[in-house]
Amino acid sequence: MSGCSPSSPDGAIPPTATPSTPSGSASGPPAPAEGFWRPTGAPTTLASGLTAPWSVVPLDDGGALVSQRDDGSILELTASGDLREVGVVPDVVSGGESGLHGLAVWTDGDERWLYAYHGASDDNRVVRMPLTGEPGSLALGEPEVVIEGIARNSTHNGGRLAFGPDGMLYVTTGDAQDRTASQNPDSLNGKILRLTPEGRPAPGNPFGNEVYTLGHRNVQGIAWTSDGTMWASEFGQNTFDELNRIEPGVNYGWPIYEGMEDDDRYMDPVATWPTSDASPSGIAAVGDTVFMAGLRGERLWVIDTDAPGIADEPAAFLTGEQGRLRDVVASPDGSLWVLTNNTDGRGTPRAGDDLLLRVDIAPRG
Template identity: 75%
Template sequence: MLAAGLVASACTAAEPSASIPPTATTGTPSATAAATTGWWSPTDTPTTLASDLAAPWSVVPLDGGGALISERGDGTVLELTATGELRTVGTVAGVVSGGESGLHGLAVWSDAGERWLYAYHGASQDNRVVRMPLLGDPGALSLGEPEVILTGIARASNHDGGRLAFGPDGYLYVTTGDAGIRPSAQDEASLNGKILRITPEGDPAPGNPFGTAVYTLGHRNVQGIAWTGDGTMWASEFGQDTFDELNRIVPGGDYGWPTHEGVAHDDAYIDPVATWATDDASPSGIAAVGDTVFLASLRGERLWTVDTADGKLAADPVASLVGEQGRLRDVVAAPDGSLWILTNNTDGRGTPRPGDDLLLRLEVARHE
């Protein structure tokens, strides 16, 4: 196990800030990969951009400032405006919540002057991906009618995956869990226990290793994906009882679940680059800035900073925000160079405090 802790003394929610700092254009397709290089680390205590969120799951920065936020329980999509106001954009039709399923990941795609909001959510019989026209101007956004682009991902009370992100190649990556059906992770014909790669219209992306939507297999429950500045793709994964993982993702890779958990030294499978005890991590969303990957941890109630080089670990991971903000569900690289972090204390497993849940802003700086 690799671990190094930086324990801070504060244990209260961050103080609210008045508005969101000005941001540069996020661009399309992805704001998760920074154009910069080098290693980065948090430099200060976080400030609060939004409060009183209900089980938030995903945050997506918007061009020109502001963000969209998903709330898992009722399918609500919120807009945080550039001036710091919080308003409802709409409700994703057909969301059926229960256990760990509901409205999960969001992603925004622009094409030929049209903007689309993509959402991963639980429906009555499955998990699925839909897209909706994102209408209106910032501060007055609304949702058009949903179009279902991917169905048939098994749902359960847990292990539902759910992260969406457009990669540097312009294709949509979708993470799924095994839905408690462990053999599905090794079944190439199943969408579960996988990372999927599809076109914006929902078709298997050209060049996929199996000729289907499946990009990688052998996953238990992936809820975070990001690309470092060198183009390397990374994914976080919940372990069973012993090891949570950070994996370097390669097309067609088999990451060993349910045969292995953690490092196995088995040539038939790809070992994780870093592991943690499940009490120290349980990682959900991840972000990348330069060559650094940041992991938002639920049970671990901390943010892990992992420096990489050439697809490998460059130094022992370092923990920050330990116990300060409770459970952390998502972290994204914001266009202004900071990290935006969602807490998740109102999801039924945390201990909510006044103001929870929060969207936090955390400054990072390059280090040598």
């Protein structure tokens, strides 16, 4: 590996990177895709030696930013394949499943901001930091709070961030082991939140506050298919994990229901899985296909959508080949990038065990 590398704790394997050979230009976002898509060929490794990575954000120059949950660090994978530390998000307090989680990048004129969801000493919060410097030497400015006061616990912390087609910031939260919070529209927990980039409740939100949807246990992934439909992956308790179609103001039933119940008061998921087959995390959408990373299930689920539901039974790829999959994103080069997150099952990472993978995709034949 060339370039500088992040510092590692004693005994940790230092991160390394492998230059990628993208099949297309990464100078801008991919052209809009349509239809259904499938992985093709074996994955290739873009970066290795990561420790508890949680979120990856591709950059327009062909590089990416990666968050590491437990040490609060942000890593930059450069377009040439080097891996370096951009900085450490201040005041990250890790423990259990909490720490540094989702990332999102927002450009406003000449300014570029990195948003990060993280556990602090008393809560979960979203901060944003100026992202300065040129590719290969990016740096973080001082953080400012976007939203705070999201309850935290050892589990059920949510943590995914994404800017939607409407330019608003979407934030997923867990119930933080307080089931009553999910049904309370005045609580930030057990929700999908919708905010302006500055952190105010977005115009048109259904409850007049930050809340966009309620009745969630622990949403881990959000994405939009080509028709503008929003989808979310959600951890179940003991029986069913879920993929949900997201509509403003809708109640998704937790903790009254888990999985399908056919109750008009609540929205049923469009697909469910036994928790042993999924434990879903990040999702990506290309055309009308949703790709869902599975932790306990150790596979990439591929779901062809046909709103308001799905077109076919979900199909599994990468089954057991890479271990636990934490995040999947659509890259500007037209591929998928997948983060592994292999732990001992108690939230403790095996240092240097994780990878950032590149997976080619093609239209379904």
